[in-house]
Amino acid sequence: xxxxYNCIIIITRFFLRVIALFNKKIKLFVDGRKNTFQKLEExxxxxxxxxxxxxxxxxxxxxxxxxxxxxxxxxxxxxxxLTFFSPSGYEVQKNYKEADLICYLPLDTKSNARKFIELxxxxxxxxxxxxxxxxxxNELKSKKIETILVSGIFRxxxxxxxxxxxxxxxxxxxxxxxxxxxxxxxKLLASIGIQQVTVSGDTxxxxxxxxxxxDNSLNFIEEFKQNQLTFVAGSTWKExxxxxxxxxxxxxxxxxKFIIAPHNINPKEINELQNSINKKTVLFSEKEHRNLxxxxxxxxxxxxxxxxxxxxxxxxxxxxxxxxxxxxxxEPATFGVPIIIGPKYDKFKEAVDLVNQGGCFVVYTKExxxxxxxxxxxxxxxxxxKGKITKKFISQNTGAAKIILDYISKTVx
Numbered sequence: 401x402x403x404x405y406n407c408i409i410i411i412t413r414f415f416l417r418v419i420a421l422f423n424k425k426i427k428l429f430v431d432g433r434k435n436t437f438q439k440l441e442e443x444x445x446x447x448x449x450x451x452x453x454x455x456x457x458x459x460x461x462x463x464x465x466x467x468x469x470x471x472x473x474x475x476x477x478x479x480x481x482l483t484f485f486s487p488s489g490y491e492v493q494k495n496y497k498e499a500d501l502i503c504y505l506p507l508d509t510k511s512n513a514r515k516f517i518e519l520x521x522x523x524x525x526x527x528x529x530x531x532x533x534x535x536x537x538n539e540l541k542s543k544k545i546e547t548i549l550v551s552g553i554f555r556x557x558x559x560x561x562x563x564x565x566x567x568x569x570x571x572x573x574x575x576x577x578x579x580x581x582x583x584x585x586x587k588l589l590a591s592i593g594i595q596q597v598t599v600s601g602d603t604x605x606x607x608x609x610x611x612x613x614x615d616n617s618l619n620f621i622e623e624f625k626q627n628q629l630t631f632v633a634g635s636t637w638k639e640x641x642x643x644x645x646x647x648x649x650x651x652x653x654x655x656x657k658f659i660i661a662p663h664n665i666n667p668k669e670i671n672e673l674q675n676s677i678n679k680k681t682v683l684f685s686e687k688e689h690r691n692l693x694x695x696x697x698x699x700x701x702x703x704x705x706x707x708x709x710x711x712x713x714x715x716x717x718x719x720x721x722x723x724x725x726x727x728x729x730x731e732p733a734t735f736g737v738p739i740i741i742g743p744k745y746d747k748f749k750e751a752v753d754l755v756n757q758g759g760c761f762v763v764y765t766k767e768x769x770x771x772x773x774x775x776x777x778x779x780x781x782x783x784x785x786k787g788k789i790t791k792k793f794i795s796q797n798t799g800a801a802k803i804i805l806d807y808i809s810k811t812v813x
Contacts, residue, residue: 401566401567405534405567406509406510406535409507409508409509410509412507413507413509416429416430417430425487425488428487428490428491429486429487429504432487432490432503432504433504433506433507435503436503436504436505436506436516437506437515437516437519439501439503440481440501440503440516440519440520441519443479443500443501444479444481444501444519444520444521446521448479448521449477449478449479449523450478450479450480450481450520450521450522450523451471451475451478451479451480451481451522451523451524451526452481452482452483452520452522452524452525452526453467453468453480453481453482453483453499453525453526453528454482454483454484454485454505454525454526454527454528454531455482455483455484455485455489455528455531456484456485456486456489456528456529456530456531457484457485457486457488457489458486458488458489458492458493459529459728460489460528460529460530460531460551461482461484461489461493461528462604462607462728463528463529463550463551463602463603463604463607464526464528464550464551464603465498465603465607466603466606466607466610466800466801467526467528467550467603467801467804467805468480468482468498468499469498470801470805471805471808472498472499474805474809478523479500479501480498480499480500480501481499481500481501481502481503481520481522482496482499482501482502482503483502483503483504483505484502484503484504484505485504485505485531490502490503490504492703505533505536508533508534508535508536509535510535512535513533513535513536513538513539514539516536516539517536517539517540517543517545521543522545523545523546524545524546524547524548524808524811525540525545525546525547525548526547526548526549526550527547527548527549527550527575528549528550528551529549529550529551529552529553530552532568532571532572533571534567534568534570534571537571537574537575538571538574540574541574546576546811547574547575547576548575548576548577548578548579548804548807548808549575549577549578549579549580550579550600550603550800550804551579551580551581551600551602551603551604551800552578552579552580552581552585553580553581553582553585553602553749554580554584554585554588554589555588555747556588560572560588560592561588561591561592569592572589572592572594573593573594575594575596576596576811577596577597577598577807577811578594578596578597578598579597579598579600579800579803579804579807580597580598580599580600581599581600581601581602581749582599582749583599585597585599586599598803598807600799600800600803600804601797601798601799601800601803602749602750602797602800603800603801603804604728604730604750605730605794605797605798605799605800606798606799606800606801606802608730608731608733608734608794609734609794609795609798611707611731611734612711612734612735616707616708616711617708618705618708618709618712620684620687620692621659621698621708621709621712622712623692623693624657624659624682624692624693624695624698625657625712626657626693628655628656628657629655629656629657629714629715629777630656630657630658630659630712630713630714630715631656631657631658631659631713631714631715631716631717631773631777632659632661632709632710632712632713632715632716632717632732633658633659633660633661633716633717633718633719634661634706634709634710634716634717634718634719634727634731634732635661635662635663635706635718635719635720635727635728636660636661636662636663636717636719637662637663637664637719637720637722637723637724638669638723639722639723639742640717640719640720640721640722640723640742641660641662641673641676642766643722643763643766643769644658644660644717644769645673645676645677646766646769646770647766647769647770647773647774648677648678648679648696648697649676649677649678649679651770651773651774652679652696653777654696656696656777657696657697657698658696658697658698659697659698659699659700659709659712659713660673660697660698660699660700661699661700661706661709662699662700662701662719663719663720663727665701665702665703667701670683670699670701673699674699677697679696679697680694680695680696680697681695681696681697681698681699682695682697682698682699683698683699683701684698684699684700684701684702685701685702706731707731710731710732710735710737711735713732713735713737714737714783715737715738715739715740715773715776715777715783716732716737716738716739716740717739717740717741718732718739718740718741719742720742720744721741721742721743721744721745721762722742722743722744723742723744724744725744725747725748726741726742726744726745726748726751729741729748729750729751729754729760730750730794732790733750733754733759733760733790733791733793733794734790734791734794735791736787736788736790736791737787737790738759738760738761738776738783738786738787738789738790739754739759739760739761739790740760740761740762740763740769740772740773740776741755741760741761741762741763742762742763742764743762743763743764745762753793754789754790754793757789757793758786758789759786759787759789759790759793760790
């Protein structure tokens with residue numbers, strides 16, 4: 401199976417180079433890896449002590465961020481090497497100041513794995529949530545480098561727990577320790593003979609808890625909100641927006657305000673969204689030239705400020721539940737607001753837990769969305785009660801980063 405795997409990686413590399421000629425994202429994926437080894441050679445010497453943290457993409461970075469920042473603060477004699485697999489992670493965080501070196505992870509060929517580990521020579525390798533690259537993991541094990549997984553979560557449907565997955569189970573057994581989000585993951589790992597596991601929870605709770613301590617003020621949102629009840633919809637897709645626009649056009653009261661932050665800020669799609677709304681609407685990109693306080697809908701056609709915007713929400717909607725899969729419900733939850741989501745949420749433990757506890761509501765149709773949103777707008781007591789549930793949920797689940805840092809302190813550094 402390893403032979404087949406290595407052949408697939410080599411074939412994939414060839415086809416990615418061809419696809420990159422026609423696809424912008426794949427071009428970033430391919431071109432970004434061309435100078436990885438050069439960057440490592442220029443920025444890491446043989447005498448440097450390093451810690452390597454790998455994240456698949458942006459979501460995993462947010463989970464790894466509390467660990468990175470605590471390591472940086474406590475162990476400043478080590479260089480932190482941060483790698484990404486996906487352009488959507490690297491391109492957004494390539495200037496992140498808490499890492500000493502940020503680059504793409506090379507494709508998992510045997511030669512790449514050997515060269516990468518030789519150049520980085522980490523005292524510890526930390527993988528966040530997912531990403532199991534057999535050649536790299538085998539190389540780490542052969543060099544006896546402490547390797548841990550943080551915020552891991554496992555499901556019975558994954559290949560590791562099927563008969564055909566015997567070769568991938570060997571990769572799991574290269575890890576020194578697993579820090580997992582729940583007891584079910586611990587039991588699944590135990591079922592295949594892996595005992596070096598700690599149920600620590602999800603480090604994203606630590607991350608979003610810290611967000612409430614920063615300055616989240618945005619003058620333009622305050623000007624728009626005007627102390628009126630405000631609904632914030634974040635990371636929305638077309639299917640989400642259809643629900644929201646239907647409510648705005650036909651059900652919204654004049655004292656209800658709406659902020660929509662689409663996942664895709666392509667100008668054409670932003671224009672279509674704006675034209676579909678029959679209430680006074682303003683875009684972020686035109687805020688300097690428009691009267692914000694008189695608008696009822698504010699469309700955020702930029703990135704990087706959604707977390708702060710959630711701090712102004714009285715009710716939040718998190719997108720993706722009708723499309724590719726739910727986005728991050730923890731960001732609005734940390735501000736203590738009730739949340740509405742679509743039906744595709746079962747793979748997101750935090751959403752499942754919030755739904756079960758009553759702080760998050762699932763809607764399947766426009767009618768359900770209209771009913772639920774109107775109820776939250778009009779019932780202040782219920783809105784407050786549900787918001788307290790989401791706030792408590794965050795506070796009860798922080799602490800994963802400390803558990804992991806205690807292990808790091810005792811084990812390696």
